[in-house]
Amino acid sequence: xRDIRLLHRENERLQHFSDEARVVVSEPLVDLAGLWREISPxxxxxxxxxxxxxxxxxxxxx
Numbered sequence: 001x002r003d004i005r006l007l008h009r010e011n012e013r014l015q016h017f018s019d020e021a022r023v024v025v026s027e028p029l030v031d032l033a034g035l036w037r038e039i040s041p042x043x044x045x046x047x048x049x050x051x052x053x054x055x056x057x058x059x060x061x062x
Contacts, residue, residue, distance in 0.1 A: 022047050
């Protein structure tokens with residue numbers, strides 16, 4: 001998020017987010033370069049400090 005804040009200094013709303021802030025949405029919230037990361041079908045994201053982790057995800061028979 002730090003880099004996003006630096007790229008978009010004019011957007012005051014972004015300046016309030018911490019370096020570790022994340023927002024999980026189904027569509028982009030705004031049209032700002034670098035703020036949208038598409039997740040591959042059949043995957044999940046582990047949100048954690050530092051880099052997030054994208055892992056395979058699928059149903060399992062019980």
